[in-house]
Amino acid sequence: MELQYISDAAGNHTAVVIPIKDWEALTDQYVELKKADKKTKGVKPSDFVGIIPDDVADAMQAYVKESRENWG
Numbered sequence: 001m002e003l004q005y006i007s008d009a010a011g012n013h014t015a016v017v018i019p020i021k022d023w024e025a026l027t028d029q030y031v032e033l034k035k036a037d038k039k040t041k042g043v044k045p046s047d048f049v050g051i052i053p054d055d056v057a058d059a060m061q062a063y064v065k066e067s068r069e070n071w072g
Contacts (some may be wrong), residue, residue, distance in 0.1 A: 003067050013068070 001022045006015040018026075030052060052060075 001063075003064075005068075005071060016064075 002019060004017040005013045006017065008014050
């Protein structure tokens with residue numbers, strides 16, 4: 001998965017862009033993400049607690065951290 005980061009003027013990451021094929025794979029795997037993609041009004045991060053298994057969430061966090069370190 002090749003991620004792109006959007007940064008503000010101070011160089012702080014403000015968003016992440018993932019390729020659509022990777023997004024589609026994630027949303028196919030996690031139906032709740034697809035629902036959120038279509039209906040984001042009023043959605044809070046806490047609404048998704050427990051949807052992704054802890055081991056998957058930890059792996060995703062590790063990947064993002066590694067990507068940040070490799071980016072700069």
